[in-house]
Amino acid sequence: DADVTQTPRNRITKTGKRIMLECSQTKGHDRMYWYRQDPGLGLQLIYYSFDVKDINKGEISDGYSVSRQAQAKFSLSLESAIPNQTALYFCATSASGLAGGSTDTQYFGPGTRLTVL
Amino acid sequence: GESVGLHLPTLSVQEGDNSIINCAYSNSASDYFIWYKQESGKGPQFIIDIRSNMDKRQGQRVTVLLNKTVKHLSLQIAATQPGDSAVYFCAEGLFGYALNFGKGTSLLVTP
Numbered sequence: 001d002a003d004v005t006q007t008p009r010n011r012i013t014k015t016g017k018r019i020m021l022e023c024s025q026t027k028g029h030d031r032m033y034w035y036r037q038d039p040g041l042g043l044q045l046i047y048y049s050f051d052v053k054d055i056n057k058g059e060i061s062d063g064y065s066v067s068r069q070a071q072a073k074f075s076l077s078l079e080s081a082i083p084n085q086t087a088l089y090f091c092a093t094s095a096s097g098l099a100g101g102s103t104d105t106q107y108f109g110p111g112t113r114l115t116v117l
Numbered sequence: 118g119e120s121v122g123l124h125l126p127t128l129s130v131q132e133g134d135n136s137i138i139n140c141a142y143s144n145s146a147s148d149y150f151i152w153y154k155q156e157s158g159k160g161p162q163f164i165i166d167i168r169s170n171m172d173k174r175q176g177q178r179v180t181v182l183l184n185k186t187v188k189h190l191s192l193q194i195a196a197t198q199p200g201d202s203a204v205y206f207c208a209e210g211l212f213g214y215a216l217n218f219g220k221g222t223s224l225l226v227t228p
Contacts, residue, residue, distance in 0.1 A: 042219055043218040058215065108161045111158075
């Protein structure tokens with residue numbers, strides 16, 4: 001979805017290096033998410049942010065950190081990359097659910113393929 | 118079919134046939150359910166959603182059925198086409214929380 005962009009699209013790095021993955025969105029959504037996807041597996045939530053001042057850990061946050069620089073930008077950092085962080089990383093956005101309603105649909109970026117050697 | 122937590126299954130159907138992809142969800146409190154399609158090399162793409170106060174919703178060639186009694190969700194694709202070949206994920210959600218995704222079902226459409 002062109003409304004959600006991720007950079008870089010591909011990255012190869014070495015163990016111990018610091019890596020930052022960027023996500024930007026033009027959808028005007030307040031909620032943003034980072035997932036990782038491993039071959040044959042579903043999406044695992046790393047971190048999510050419901051607004052600029054709200055950051056929450058997901059199920060696999062260890063080894064990762066995030067920064068919500070603005071409503072439209074949410075970056076994911078690997079402070080010291082390790083080989084088992086080799087995966088496909090997706091950013092997603094959603095709008096707040098209506099009062100009393102449910103979480104709205106998430107829209108995904110094209111993904112960043114990260115390889116840690 | 119798939120379950121939020123099981124290995125990735127594969128479904129093979131002939132072009133023109135109807136496809137049914139199943140999903141068992143885990144949280145009886147979930148009030149929102151979505152089906153996503155992911156083609157190779159791309160991010161997941163929204164197909165259709167359904168709220169917990171409904172048991173059926175139809176889109177273009179797709180229908181989602183929700184059975185809250187047995188915590189089961191299904192996606193029906195009518196007249197399956199080669200372009201439908203992809204991995205399909207179900208996700209369950211609860212207001213105020215992030216979605217919980219299943220591991221996906223691979224749909225292969227053969228001529």
